[in-house]
Amino acid sequence: MSYNPNPPHGGARPGDSSMAQNFNSMLQRSLQEQGQPEPVAEAPGAPPQAIGYGGVYNATPPPQQLTPNALGGARGPPPQQILPVDLPPQAFLTSSMLLDMVDKKVDVLLRDEKEYIGILRSYDQFANLVLTECTERIAARNPEATSDPTVPKWLICDVKLPGVMTIRGENVTICATVDLDREDSPKGVVFTPEKEVRALAAAQRADKKELDARKAKALKQAGIEPGFGMQA
Structure with missing residues (x-):
């Protein structure tokens, strides 16, 4: 410079x-x-040279370390992909799915087979959920169920929970929105008093625990390590 x-016009x-x-x-x-x-x-009349901005624009690229490949040649490392720093929430799978569920009624099923229904108010990048107006749904298999599709296979009851419910994301198995037009008459279930459902569910859990213990013992005798939830 x-x-x-x-001057471009006029004399000196x-x-x-x-x-x-x-x-x-x-x-x-x-x-x-x-x-x-x-x-x-x-030189007078020549176009001006480009202005150097310095920094990353004029920085010298790092030397490439050549590594021999399988055919005996040399090849440099692939170029590093540069991603933008600020990504929208839709760029993450968990966030993009939960974003449409905020302020809607959802049904959350946990790994220990517990089920909660409430309004999703907030979440984070670890899928930790915050529910309000939450109820716990207790379900038990109907002992009178047959192959007849008209007989409900499950007995359920909803227990109202006070306050705000926080659910750890790693315990969530399923999280889905509730169909408000069909929530009062769900298919394949029948609402039963809480005391009856709790007693039936506790008995079924005890039977399942005993069955898993027998399976784990048989597997251990055969030289196979028992799976998750089984007691040796």
Whole structure:
């Protein structure tokens, strides 16, 4: 960058030559103090050189380390993909799915077979859920169920929970919205008093625990380690 003593229009004015020399000398001194190379004087009428922005734009790329491949040649590492820092919530699978469920009624099934129904108010990147107006749904298999599809296979009851329910994301198995038009008459179940459902569910859990213990013992005798939930 230098000062052009000849203006594009009109003739030279008195004092322009000394002004251009003073300007060029000041510019050279300032660049030398900053450790930058001296500018190259441009010829009159030539297009100006591109302005260097410094930083990452003029940085020297790191040397590539060549690694031999299977055929004996040399190949540099693949270029590193640069992603934007600020990504929208839709870029993450969990966030994009939960984003449409906020302020809606959801049904959450946990790994220990517990079920909660409430309004999803908030969540985070670990899928930790915050529910309000939450109820716990207790279910038990109907002992009178047959192959007849008209006989419900499950007995259920809803227990109202006070306050706000926080569910750890790693315990969630299923989280889905509730169909408000069909929630009062779910298919394949019948609402039963809480005391009866709790007693039936406790008996079925005890039977399942005993069955799993017998399976685990048989597997251990055969030299197989029992699976998750089984007691040796």
